[in-house]
Amino acid sequence: MLEDKNQGRTSLEKLGEFGLIDHLTKEFTIQHESTVKGIGDDAAVLDFKYKKTVLSTDLLIEGVHFDLSYVPLKHLGYKAVVVNLSDIYAMNATATQITVSIAVSNRFPLEAIEELYAGIALACKKYKVDLIGGDTTSSTTGLLISITAIGEANEENIAYRKGAKPNDLLVVSGDLGGAYMGLQVLEREKEVFKVNPNSQPDLEPYSYIVERQLKPEARKDISGLLQVLGVQPTSMIDISDGLSSEILHLCKNSDVGCNLYEDKIPLDPTVISACEEFNIDSTMVALSGGEDYELLFTVAQSDFDKIKGNPNLSIIGHMTDASEGAHLITRGDTKIPLTAQGWNSFESE
Ligand code: ADP
Ligand code: MG
Numbered sequence: 001m002l003e004d005k006n007q008g009r010t011s012l013e014k015l016g017e018f019g020l021i022d023h024l025t026k027e028f029t030i031q032h033e034s035t036v037k038g039i040g041d042d043a044a045v046l047d048f049k050y051k052k053t054v055l056s057t058d059l060l061i062e063g064v065h066f067d068l069s070y071v072p073l074k075h076l077g078y079k080a081v082v083v084n085l086s087d088i089y090a091m092n093a094t095a096t097q098i099t100v101s102i103a104v105s106n107r108f109p110l111e112a113i114e115e116l117y118a119g120i121a122l123a124c125k126k127y128k129v130d131l132i133g134g135d136t137t138s139s140t141t142g143l144l145i146s147i148t149a150i151g152e153a154n155e156e157n158i159a160y161r162k163g164a165k166p167n168d169l170l171v172v173s174g175d176l177g178g179a180y181m182g183l184q185v186l187e188r189e190k191e192v193f194k195v196n197p198n199s200q201p202d203l204e205p206y207s208y209i210v211e212r213q214l215k216p217e218a219r220k221d222i223s224g225l226l227q228v229l230g231v232q233p234t235s236m237i238d239i240s241d242g243l244s245s246e247i248l249h250l251c252k253n254s255d256v257g258c259n260l261y262e263d264k265i266p267l268d269p270t271v272i273s274a275c276e277e278f279n280i281d282s283t284m285v286a287l288s289g290g291e292d293y294e295l296l297f298t299v300a301q302s303d304f305d306k307i308k309g310n311p312n313l314s315i316i317g318h319m320t321d322a323s324e325g326a327h328l329i330t331r332g333d334t335k336i337p338l339t340a341q342g343w344n345s346f347e348s349e
Contacts, residue, residue, distance in 0.1 A: 010110035012138075024117045028078070028124065028131045032096045034152065035130045044132040046097065046150065052158060054151040056087035060144030070186050073112055075214045076145075077119025083240065084149035085127050086218035086293040090238035091160070093153035094223065097125070097132045101146040103139035127220055136214050157223070159236035159297060164254035168234050168298040170317040171307055175266040176243055177282060180289025182206065182213030183275040208270045212292065219323075220297045222312070229306045231244050237299035244287040245340045248326055250319075254298075257320035260338065261336050262330045264316040287328070288341055 025039050036044040046053070060080055061068060068076070081098060088095040100120060104113060124131055129149070177220060189201040203210050218238075226233060235254050237246045243265070251258050265286045275282040298319055299307060307313055317329075326338040 007062060008109075008111055008247070012106060012108065012110055015110055017136055021112070023110070024113065025131065028121060030130045031128055034096055034132050035132055035146070038132040038280060039134075044097070044099070046132075048152045050137050051152040052093075052155050053093045054088055054093040054153055054158070055148065056084060057146065057148040058084050058087075060145045060147075062144065068143070070190050071214065073115035073120040073335050074122075077116040078123045079119075079146050079214070079216055080147050081120055081123035081127070081129075081149075082216055082218045083293060084147045085123075085129065085220070086238045086240070087294075088149050089219050089223060089237055090295060091151070091153060092157050092223045092226070092233055092236055092297075093151040095127060095129050095149055095151040095220070097130045097150040099133045099148045100131060101137075102137040103137045103144040105139045105141055105143070108143065127218070137271055139297035157227075157231040157232065157266070161235055161249055161253035162211075162239050164235040164250055164256050164298040164319050165300075166256055166319050166321050167301050168256075168319045169301060169307065169315050170247070170250075170258060170260065170296070170298055170319060171233075171313050172243070172266065172294055172316050173222050173312055173314075174292070174294040175268045175271070176239065176286035176292050176294060177271045177275070177289045178209045178212030178268055179216060179291035179293075180213075181271050181278070181280075182209035182211070183291075184278050185210055185274065186213060206270070206274065208268060209274055216291065216293045218293050222295050225310075228304075229310070231299050231303045231306050233297040233299055236295060239292045239294045239296055240290060240294075241290040241340075242286075242290040243296065244328075244338045247338060248340055250296070250298065251322070251326050254319070255322050257322050257324040258317055258326040258338070259320055259324075260317040260326070260328050262328055264314060266314040266316075269283060283328075283330075
């Protein structure tokens with residue numbers, strides 16, 4: 001009776017807050033011993049024994065951080081979890097639990113929120129994290145999602161933004177610029193759709209970059225990989241805003257400078273071809289595109305042999321004395337100061 005069979009739309013009002021929470025969370029199971037009490041009491045209880053606890057939180061607002069006209073709710077739920085886990089991995093820690101809080105307007109039927117939670121559940125399963133609580137409330141306008149991710153690490157393994165030393169190698173996981181170029185493709189299709197709602201976009205040639213945008217993955221594997229290689233990063237950050245901005249964070253927090261080599265920046269062939277098609281400079285995209293959720297870190301020069309040739313990792317530069325500043329060394333051997341926006345083309349030295 002709650003459900004209008006013709007529409008498949010169940011009103012949230014009829015379900016009520018507690019009914020909704022129950023319905024959304026009943027399929028989630030606990031996988032970690034550190035979760036002593038999950039959903040169902042006034043607070044969750046965790047026990048990390050001798051390990052340190054790492055915690056990070058994010059707030060996502062419809063119309064500011066996501067646009068439901070081209071982001072399916074399931075993808076949104078998945079991505080919201082993944083970007084939070086990325087912050088935990090960026091501490092060289094293991095993610096173990098999340099809380100999810102949502103504010104929803106009546107314009108969303110239960111089925112929409114179910115989609116959102118299907119994405120959240122998928123991420124919890126894939127990344128092996130327990131959903132241990134949250135809050136549910138109504139909103140007068142759009143959808144709001146806040147996720148808190150919790151993780152654990154041995155104290156000596158935690159990597160901060162501070163800690164890089166001059167001569168340390170600058171290393172990045174995976175490849176860059178895909179998420180930004182995926183967004184360009186999606187936005188172009190959205191404009192085409194506005195003009196011709198019957199158009200069927202062929203996104204197949206762009207599947208890698210569209211996926212990087214809609215279904216990004218966090219680098220759960222890197223902390224374990226570094227452990228196996230016997231490498232303790234001296235500093236670490238995840239790439240949410242673009243390589244340039246993250247390098248500057250490491251430099252500022254560690255009080256060092258940096259030389260980044262343009263020819264070392266890892267780019268997928270699909271990103272290069274999309275850049276050609278959209279007439280955008282691929283280095284600019286890597287530097288300021290953002291949302292790749294790869295990890296950027298520094299290691300001691302003496303760890304070079306352990307890192308070199310690893311297919312997951314690229315050495316893209318090295319840290320310098322703070323007085324030298326942060327620069328991009330171009331393919332043409334020009335030294336250009338890095339800025340939070342990418343680079344400053346008017347300040348070539
Ligand atoms: P309280 O009134 O103490 O805030 P709630 O009724 O809001 O408790 O929540 C009951 C339980 O359900 C708590 O364990 C809470 O963490 C969990 N919970 C509430 N909303 C959500 C949600 N959107 N996702 C996951 N768990 C939730
Ligand atoms: Mg509550």
